[in-house]
Amino acid sequence: MRARIYKSTGSWYVARAENGETYQARIKGVMKIEGITSTNPIAVGDEVEMEIEAVQEESAIISEIYDRKNYVARVSPHNKHQHHIIASNLDQSLLFVTLKDPKTSQGFMDRFLISCEAFHVPAIIVFNKADLYKKKELEKFERLKEIYEAVGYTVLLCSVAEEKGLEEVKALLHNKVSLLSGHSGVGKSTFINALFPEFNLRTQEVSGWSGKGMHTTTFAEMFDLPEGGHIIDTPGIRELGLVDISKEELAHYFPEMRERMNDCQFNNCMHIEEPNCAIKQAVIDGEISEERYISYRTILDTMESEW
Ligand code: GDP
Ligand code: ZN
Structure with a gap:
């Protein structure tokens, strides 16, 4: 039966099945999900396949997790x-x-x-x-x-x-x-x-x-x-965190920088001191806001000191 995860406690899950019923679901054995090293195999929002274990206790065993659209x-x-x-x-x-x-x-x-x-x-x-x-x-x-x-x-x-x-x-x-x-x-x-x-x-x-x-x-x-x-x-979760983002990649995640960085002279441009930087030019021209550029530089600095 297909179900969706509504809550995770780390050891068991609240799963809502297609029939509208809610179950207390668990994983049996070790479940490997390819490509991701995470501390939790199943997360809220996941679509899973599960088998009803006991109708009365409303418990179920998760056997499979469907591909995530994102997370x-x-x-x-x-x-x-x-x-x-x-x-x-x-x-x-x-x-x-x-x-x-x-x-x-x-x-x-x-x-x-x-x-x-x-x-x-x-x-x-x-x-x-x-x-x-x-x-x-x-x-x-x-x-x-x-x-x-x-x-x-x-x-x-x-x-x-x-x-x-x-x-x-x-x-x-x-x-x-x-x-x-x-x-x-x-x-x-x-x-x-x-x-x-x-x-x-x-x-x-x-x-x-x-x-x-x-x-x-x-x-x-x-x-x-x-x-x-x-x-x-997400009570208590203050930040998503910059998981796995390198300094070199940071500008990719500023859409206004991403769309202009191909015009920089150097393809490894960090948009700091390099000549003919399309990003710095766009800041001068008012096409990229100074505040966002300052954020970029500040975050870059914190990444330097963290690594
Ligand atoms: P949460 O931590 O984001 O869940 O914040 P809360 O919902 O507990 O709200 C924190 C405080 O802000 C409470 O005292 C609310 O009454 C107050 N608050 C929430 N919305 C407004 C608003 O639109 N205007 C004002 N003045 N206070 C608000
Ligand atoms: Zn640049």
Whole structure:
């Protein structure tokens, strides 16, 4: 029976079968998935094949995992050479940010967007707490909207507190599998509860099952949207991380740099001090925003010191 993974505890999974029933599923033996070295063989969003073990206990054994369309991962906290897959088979990723209480840094947004590029997941940026924005923040928002839309990202403004702009966000979620991310405090859970009062996210627990073997670390969980589609919440997961990205590759994950770098004189151009660099020229010409270029340089520097 085909099923989809809604939650992973590391040792067992919540799987929703095609028939709509929910099962507590496990893997038997060792399951190898080619091409990926991850600490977790199965992730939220995975499509699997499973055999019902006991109808009464609603338990099942996973025998196979279907090919993933994509996935997002972070470096395993226990072994930096391994990935921990956060979620898979995503249509898009929504990054919740704010310009006030707490202000999200642009560097953080750019790191997140780079991860989305690297994992082939389209990204949408949702600015929340619009009700708190004064002239300064509204101007900042307009500037950022201009920058990120020019690069190709969807940018939205909303206020969960005043229920403004929520329909637009909701429309984007319809019939899609969306990963929701953001620093804590940006209003992600308030947003979800406001949009879908039918379920109370933080209290929607899988009842009747023991939390035995559950990691104290947080993990992703998928929820059905009443009007079609799914969201995957990632409580506590602050960053996707720049898994396996080398310094030389970094510019590829800035779409506005990627499309121009073939015009650099040197094909190994790092877009720093090299002559006839198309990227630096585009910054001078105002075609690439200075803020994004600064982010590129800053992230490059942190990579230098990390390696
Ligand atoms: P999370 O950590 O991203 O899930 O953030 P929460 O949903 O817990 O929200 C953090 C705080 O921000 C709470 O006190 C919310 O009431 C508040 N908050 C959420 N959305 C808004 C908003 O649009 N405007 C204002 N002023 N406060 C908000
Ligand atoms: Zn260059």
